[in-house]
Amino acid sequence: MLGARAWLGRGLLLPRAGSGFAASRRSERLGETNLAGSPPMSHLPSPPQKHKGEHKGHGLPRGSERGSSSRDKDRSVTVNSTVPMPVGGKGSRTSCSPSTLQKVPNRLINEKSPYLLQHAYNPVDWYPWGQEAFDKARKENKPIFLSVGYSTCHWCHMMEEESFQNEEIGRLLSEDFVSVKVDREERPDVDKVYMTFVQATSSGGGWPMNVWLTPNLQPIVGGTYFPPEDGLTRVGFRTVLLRIREQWKQNRNTLLENSQRVTTALLARSEISMGDRQVPPSAATMNSRCFQQLDEGYDEEYGGFAEAPKFPTPVILNFLFSYWLSHRLTQDGSRAQQMALHTLKMMANGGIRDHVGQGFHRYSTDRQWHIPHFEKMLYDQAQLAVAYSQAFQISGDEFYSDVAKGILQYVARNLSHRSGGFYSAEDADSPPERGMRPKEGAFYVWTVKEVQQLLPEPVLGATEPLTSGQLLMKHYGLTEAGNISPSQDPKGELKGQNVLTVRYSLELTAARFGLDVDAVRTLLNTGLDKLFQARKHRPKPHLDSKMLAAWNGLMVSGYAVTGAVLGLERLITYAINGAKFLKRHMFDVASGRLMRTCYAGPGGTIEHSNPPCWGFLEDYAFVVRGLLDLYEASQESSWLEWALRLQDTQDRLFWDSRGGGYFSSEAELGAGLPLRLKDDQDGAEPSANSVSAHNLLRLHGFTGHKDWMDKCVCLLTAFSERMRRVPVALPEMVRALSAHQQTLKQIVICGDPQAKDTKALLQCVHSIYIPNKVLILANGDPSSFLSRQLPFLSTLRRLEDRATAYVCEDQACSMPVTEPCDLRKLLHP
Numbered sequence: 001m002l003g004a005r006a007w008l009g010r011g012l013l014l015p016r017a018g019s020g021f022a023a024s025r026r027s028e029r030l031g032e033t034n035l036a037g038s039p040p041m042s043h044l045p046s047p048p049q050k051h052k053g054e055h056k057g058h059g060l061p062r063g064s065e066r067g068s069s070s071r072d073k074d075r076s077v078t079v080n081s082t083v084p085m086p087v088g089g090k091g092s093r094t095s096c097s098p099s100t101l102q103k104v105p106n107r108l109i110n111e112k113s114p115y116l117l118q119h120a121y122n123p124v125d126w127y128p129w130g131q132e133a134f135d136k137a138r139k140e141n142k143p144i145f146l147s148v149g150y151s152t153c154h155w156c157h158m159m160e161e162e163s164f165q166n167e168e169i170g171r172l173l174s175e176d177f178v179s180v181k182v183d184r185e186e187r188p189d190v191d192k193v194y195m196t197f198v199q200a201t202s203s204g205g206g207w208p209m210n211v212w213l214t215p216n217l218q219p220i221v222g223g224t225y226f227p228p229e230d231g232l233t234r235v236g237f238r239t240v241l242l243r244i245r246e247q248w249k250q251n252r253n254t255l256l257e258n259s260q261r262v263t264t265a266l267l268a269r270s271e272i273s274m275g276d277r278q279v280p281p282s283a284a285t286m287n288s289r290c291f292q293q294l295d296e297g298y299d300e301e302y303g304g305f306a307e308a309p310k311f312p313t314p315v316i317l318n319f320l321f322s323y324w325l326s327h328r329l330t331q332d333g334s335r336a337q338q339m340a341l342h343t344l345k346m347m348a349n350g351g352i353r354d355h356v357g358q359g360f361h362r363y364s365t366d367r368q369w370h371i372p373h374f375e376k377m378l379y380d381q382a383q384l385a386v387a388y389s390q391a392f393q394i395s396g397d398e399f400y401s402d403v404a405k406g407i408l409q410y411v412a413r414n415l416s417h418r419s420g421g422f423y424s425a426e427d428a429d430s431p432p433e434r435g436m437r438p439k440e441g442a443f444y445v446w447t448v449k450e451v452q453q454l455l456p457e458p459v460l461g462a463t464e465p466l467t468s469g470q471l472l473m474k475h476y477g478l479t480e481a482g483n484i485s486p487s488q489d490p491k492g493e494l495k496g497q498n499v500l501t502v503r504y505s506l507e508l509t510a511a512r513f514g515l516d517v518d519a520v521r522t523l524l525n526t527g528l529d530k531l532f533q534a535r536k537h538r539p540k541p542h543l544d545s546k547m548l549a550a551w552n553g554l555m556v557s558g559y560a561v562t563g564a565v566l567g568l569e570r571l572i573t574y575a576i577n578g579a580k581f582l583k584r585h586m587f588d589v590a591s592g593r594l595m596r597t598c599y600a601g602p603g604g605t606i607e608h609s610n611p612p613c614w615g616f617l618e619d620y621a622f623v624v625r626g627l628l629d630l631y632e633a634s635q636e637s638s639w640l641e642w643a644l645r646l647q648d649t650q651d652r653l654f655w656d657s658r659g660g661g662y663f664s665s666e667a668e669l670g671a672g673l674p675l676r677l678k679d680d681q682d683g684a685e686p687s688a689n690s691v692s693a694h695n696l697l698r699l700h701g702f703t704g705h706k707d708w709m710d711k712c713v714c715l716l717t718a719f720s721e722r723m724r725r726v727p728v729a730l731p732e733m734v735r736a737l738s739a740h741q742q743t744l745k746q747i748v749i750c751g752d753p754q755a756k757d758t759k760a761l762l763q764c765v766h767s768i769y770i771p772n773k774v775l776i777l778a779n780g781d782p783s784s785f786l787s788r789q790l791p792f793l794s795t796l797r798r799l800e801d802r803a804t805a806y807v808c809e810d811q812a813c814s815m816p817v818t819e820p821c822d823l824r825k826l827l828h829p
Contacts, residue, residue: 112599112609113183114544115151119160123170126181129190134672137178137215143248144213145177145241148184148191151544152375152427154440155225156208162228163237169228172238176245177212184209185424185548186597186613189665193675196266198222212244218259218674220244263674272678272718273659280716281724283741286734290727291323291336302368303343309373310364312347314383315682315690319731321390322738322771337394344391348403349502354444355476356500356531359410360384361444362428370501371488374428374441374541379685381411382554389565393769404562408571411555417547418604420577421585422555427542434539443541445497446531448473448480454534455527463514471513471520472527477503545600549586549619552578554685556626564633564766572633579630579639582623588612592649594619617664617679618688620650624695628702635753635762635777637785640702647699650692651711660718661689680722686732689715693736701744701774703789712740735771743809745773747827750796751803753777757818758803764820765805768827 109120111128119126127133137144147164149156163169173179184191184207191209197219199205204224211222221244226237247255294316297305304310320340327333347353350369352361360380361372388404391397415423429438455469462471477483478498489495504512510520556578563571585606586595594615601607627643630636654662656678664679679687696712699705716723716737719730727734747765751758758777765775776786782794792811798804799816805823807814817823 108181112546112597112607113151113186114542114546114599115149115153115156115183115185116181118151118157119164119181122160122164123167123174124164124179125174126179129180129182129187133178133180134215134217140178141215142176142178143220143244144215144217145173145179146182146190146194146211146213147179147208148182148194148211149208150183150185150425151546152377152425152542153207154373154375154428155206157429157438159208159225159237163226166228166238169238169241172241172245176241176248178215183546185546188616188618189669189673189677192664192677192679193673194219194222196270196675196677197262198224200266200269201262214256214259217672218256218263220255220259267675270675270677271659272661272680272722273656274714274717274720275659277717277720280713280737280740281720283734283738286723286727287323287326287738290319290731290734291332293728294320294339294731295332295335298339299367303339303346304367304369305343308364308366310367310369311684312352312360312363312380312384313684314380314387315686315732317343317387318390318771319735321394321769322735324394325769325771326738326742341391341395341400344388344400344403348388348399351499351501353403354410355502356444356528356535357410357414358406359414360407365488366485368501371484371499372441374444376410376414376426377684378411378415378422378424378548378551379554381407381415382551382558383685385411385558386561389562390769393565393767401566405566405568408559408562408574411558412574414543416574417545417581417600417606419585419606420574420581421547421598421606422552422578423600424544424546424548424551426540426544430541431539439493441494441497441499443535443538445484445494445499446478447482447496447498448478450534451478451531454530459513459515459523461515461519466513468523468527471509471523474512475502475504475506475509475520475524476500547586547598547600549582549594549596549615550622550685550688552582552586553619553622553624553626556582556623557629560626560629560633564629567763567766572630575626575630576634576636579627579642583642586615592645593653594623594646594649614666614669616666616669616688617650617654617662617692618685620646620654621662621688621691621695622685624650624699625691628695628698632775633766641785643695644699644703647695647708655711656718660714662692662715664688678718680719681729682732687730689719690730690732690736693733694739697736697739697744698774701746702776702786705789712736716740739772742772745770745827746776746790746808747773748776748778748793748796748806748808748813749803750778750780750798750806753779755803760820761803761805761818761823764823765827768824770827 103121103123105120106122106124106126108116108126108128111117111120116126116128127136133144136142182190194211195205195209198209198211202223206224209222209224210226212220214220226240227234228238229236230239294305299305299307305313305316317340320336324333324337324340327336347360347369350364352364352369352372353359354361354376359376362375362377362380363373365371365373385404385407388400388407391400392404411422414426417423428440430443431438432442451473452467452469455467455472457468459466459468459471472478476498478500480496482494482496483498483501484494486492506517506520510517513520556575559571559575559578563569563575582594585598587593588595595608596613596615596619597609599607599609624643624646627639627646631640631643650662653666654664656663661678664677667676678689680689681687682690693712693715696708696715700709700712716733719733723730723734723737747770749758749761749765751761762775762777776790776793778786778793778796780798781787787793792808796804796806796813797816799818802818804816804818805826806816807823807826814826817826
């Protein structure tokens with residue numbers, strides 16, 4: 001951690017010009033500044049670094065960042081603290097101490113962000129990110145203390161309780177610094193800029209992220225979690241503040257010079273541009289290298305691509321499915337399919353999946369997918385629903401479709417606003433009982449005694465005395481002592497508790513007790529439902545009711561794709577309602593711009609911040625993807641029309657006309673930030689540039705507009721060096737590169753949208769895994785939106801007045817077919 005280990009010790013770690021910044025994120029020295037009055041200090045261990053990490057030298061995406069577990073094996077911070085729990089106004093997690101209710105709120109009480117509201121009763125003179133704070137810092141010549149996190153972050157809660165509730169620390173922050181609190185989900189541009197600094201000048205990054213800035217917003221020093229006081233091997237947050245205060249008074253000019261130098265180095269190393277390159281790299285080469293790197297890091301036994309912690313990373317699974325399709329007659333193709341399907345199955349059987357309430361937790365703290373970090377994120381549910389739907393398309397195994405339906409059932413029940421929008425997350429922490437201190441996982445774990453009391457019924461026909469509870473405990477691995485290792489529970493909070501994990505197949509469990517497989521399935525499902533009903537009475541985890549355009553766009557895709565694949569109109573209806581919500585509440589008609597956020601207000605109302613937080617690149621890219629998926633699922637052309645308009649706005653606001661590709665933020669919105677970046681890694685979420693490359697290809701297929709194909713080529717060319725260096729860090733972009741260098745299929749169905757024969761042909765297309773295609777419904781109206789975009793559609797005719805399908809490639813169409821079986825042969829020879 002830069003703050004304790006280097007800057008406050010002997011020197012300032014700076015990125016060295018010319019080294020592999022984006023690929024490696026290594027700590028490097030660009031020279032040392034000896035800081036008078038700062039004696040050497042030992043390194044402060046921080047929470048495990050959830051940076052976009054390296055794996056076997058490849059920079060393997062790990063799903064990154066979101067969430068921190070108190071049981072991660074390398075997280076051993078032990079802090080004694082007597083400060084009360086936060087009250088936090090509308091964003092409160094809990095209220096443990098009645099005396100805290102009398103505290104006077106700070107200015108964060110006027111914010112909408114649940115995360116900022118959690119800090120509204122801190123004895124800290126917090127400012128939100130904005131000009132008022134910057135003007136104060138410049139007027140009073142004080143450094144800015146920037147603290148970034150999010151409302152369901154475990155270690156953000158810890159630092160808030162231990163340090164930001166501390167009166168003495170609050171005085172230091174208020175008197176000697178201008179303290180600024182940022183919700184990273186509201187301002188991903190701020191988060192990305194300073195996380196780039198922290199990652200480049202330390203061993204990693206994570207949240208909370210704490211960075212000290214000059215009044216001109218250039219970073220001086222940064223780190224992640226700090227305990228409040230010094231330990232034997234750690235420096236405390238109070239000491240860090242005192243020493244930074246001292247250095248700012250004594251060595252300010254030196255700090256400013258170093259800050260300028262590190263900013264200049266970061267700017268040079270973060271540049272992504274076409275340069276002299278004219279064309280993107282070979283898709284075949286990038287595909288092969290990406291697959292080989294994934295193959296080398298694959299866990300043969302448990303699936304996934306790391307030891308621990310282990311992340312879902314849907315972008316990797318998407319790549320493997322695409323690689324299988326283009327190499328399905330080869331050994332590597334079969335291997336890619338096996339890797340993806342096995343990983344999905346092991347995840348679904350593991351404790352990372354909530355077997356009682358459905359949905360997936362953020363990540364697993366162990367190799368076996370057993371003990372999760374219990375936070376649940378909307379973007380994970382959205383992407384995993386698509387991944388499991390695709391697994392069903394490829395394998396035909398209903399195990400995968402059942403998991404996908406379970407994910408969407410969870411989202412509909414727990415993360416949906418009645419107006420159609422989707423909430424961001426549920427916390428990992430909750431009180432075991434009302435009035436108690438929150439503990440991680442308390443809502444999700446079970447003791448043997450609880451299960452036995454809930455499921456005492458004898459199981460008839462078993463070869464030995466058996467209750468429903470015993471059957472469930474055997475199948476899901478529950479034990480009297482608990483199935484959570486002490487190494488994963490250093491504070492002993494989960495002693496005797498169990499996380500449900502499938503230990504045996506239904507067949508093995510049935511054979512063990514001499515029962516019929518269907519009977520065991522029914523008994524287990526009934527038991528899980530009783531546990532679900534009992535769990536309703538527990539205090540629930542905090543809900544982050546903020547709604548983000550980007551994640552809502554991903555969720556529209558999740559419902560649209562899964563609904564289309566499984567032929568479930570009710571799921572497509574959820575996608576339609578989500579898109580309507582975006583257009584009604586998160587779109588400014590006058591400017592054509594998306595808003596980044598809105599919030600659940602009282603009585604089911606929707607609230608916005610004032611002034612509004614405008615959208616970032618990922619908001620446009622993910623919403624456009626969602627609308628394209630929704631058009632293909634619903635065949636309502638209005639969604640395609642809106643997607644085209646949003647893409648035009650995205651091009652206007654974010655396109656780099658000189659270097660190619662898209663900036664992550666608008667130039668005006670990021671004014672004052674030292675860097676304007678282009679996201680260059682597919683992690684927990686795909687890079688917005690990767691998604692945009694796919695969107696541009698699909699929009700070209702829907703419209704024939706050459707400008708979008710040209711932009712796609714420029715984008716892929718701009719990221720050539722990143723892909724060449726570490727293709728596994730951009731698997732979604734490598735997929736787009738492959739799609740560009742292959743031939744996109746235009747599948748045209750001519751027919752009445754409501755007719756059975758039309759629906760049969762559409763369902764045939766949806767049942768097959770074809771990632772590189774656009775699906776078009778031509779209803780015979782030459783004045784329709786798509787006919788105006790693609791004049792050749794008016795030349796395609798129905799055969800014998802029946803719904804008819806054409807498969808077009810390279811401006812040539814197949815012979816017409818009217819039977820789904822014949823269409824299947826055309827699409828999947």
